[in-house]
Amino acid sequence: MRTPVLTAAMLLSNLGLLVALADERKQDDLSSGCTMANVAGTYGYVGFGTVRLGNPLRLPAGAYSSVGTLTFDGRGNLLISDTGRIDDFFLTPNLAYPSTYTVDQQCVGTFTVTAFSVLGIPGPHYKIVFVDNRSRALAISLLPGVSVNYVNTSKVANRNERD
Numbered sequence: 001m002r003t004p005v006l007t008a009a010m011l012l013s014n015l016g017l018l019v020a021l022a023d024e025r026k027q028d029d030l031s032s033g034c035t036m037a038n039v040a041g042t043y044g045y046v047g048f049g050t051v052r053l054g055n056p057l058r059l060p061a062g063a064y065s066s067v068g069t070l071t072f073d074g075r076g077n078l079l080i081s082d083t084g085r086i087d088d089f090f091l092t093p094n095l096a097y098p099s100t101y102t103v104d105q106q107c108v109g110t111f112t113v114t115a116f117s118v119l120g121i122p123g124p125h126y127k128i129v130f131v132d133n134r135s136r137a138l139a140i141s142l143l144p145g146v147s148v149n150y151v152n153t154s155k156v157a158n159r160n161e162r163d
Contacts, residue, residue: 033105033107034105034130034134036075036101039072040074040158041157042070042071042155043069043072043137043155043156044068044069045067045150045152045153046065046151046153047066047151048065048066048148048151049148049149051145052146052147053145054145055144056144056145058121059086059146062089064085064086064146064148065084066083066091067084068082068083070137076100076101076102077098078098078100079099080096080099081094082094082095096115099115101128107129108128108129109128110127110128112124124142124143125143126139126142126150127140127142135154136154136155137153137155138150
């Protein structure tokens with residue numbers, strides 16, 4: 001016959017084991033880091049910042065805001081769909097920008113808009129960080145004269161959910 005003390009000790013032992021296994025799984029998920037494939041999917045974003053006069057994209061100066069999606073294909077290709085404005089100047093809505101991306105094991109990456117190369121304009125470069133086990137991403141423009149941050153970027157679909 002089990003005593004209440006023995007039963008309590010067994011329950012605590014099992015609870016401790018469950019907590020340890022859950023923590024180990026969490027550490028495994030985090031230690032696996034990022035790859036081109038496991039960041040694949042579509043992320044919604046909000047962007048804001050400032051565009052300065054003389055920027056390489058020849059955009060007007062002013063306060064910038066945008067909303068759109070980043071769709072990573074798992075193989076280094078990225079499609080940006082964006083609607084933005086600079087002060088009272090509205091950019092063409094739902095523009096699609098073909099792009100490329102990289103990501104390292106620490107979930108830090110870059111992406112470059114390649115769509116502007118046909119105009120002889122160097123593609124804007126961005127730094128991106130995937131956080132919360134790749135469910136969100138934060139990005140910042142690396143283009144001189146374009147100080148834009150992309151925040152509240154949440155994964156809305158995995159690549160295989162869209163296929």
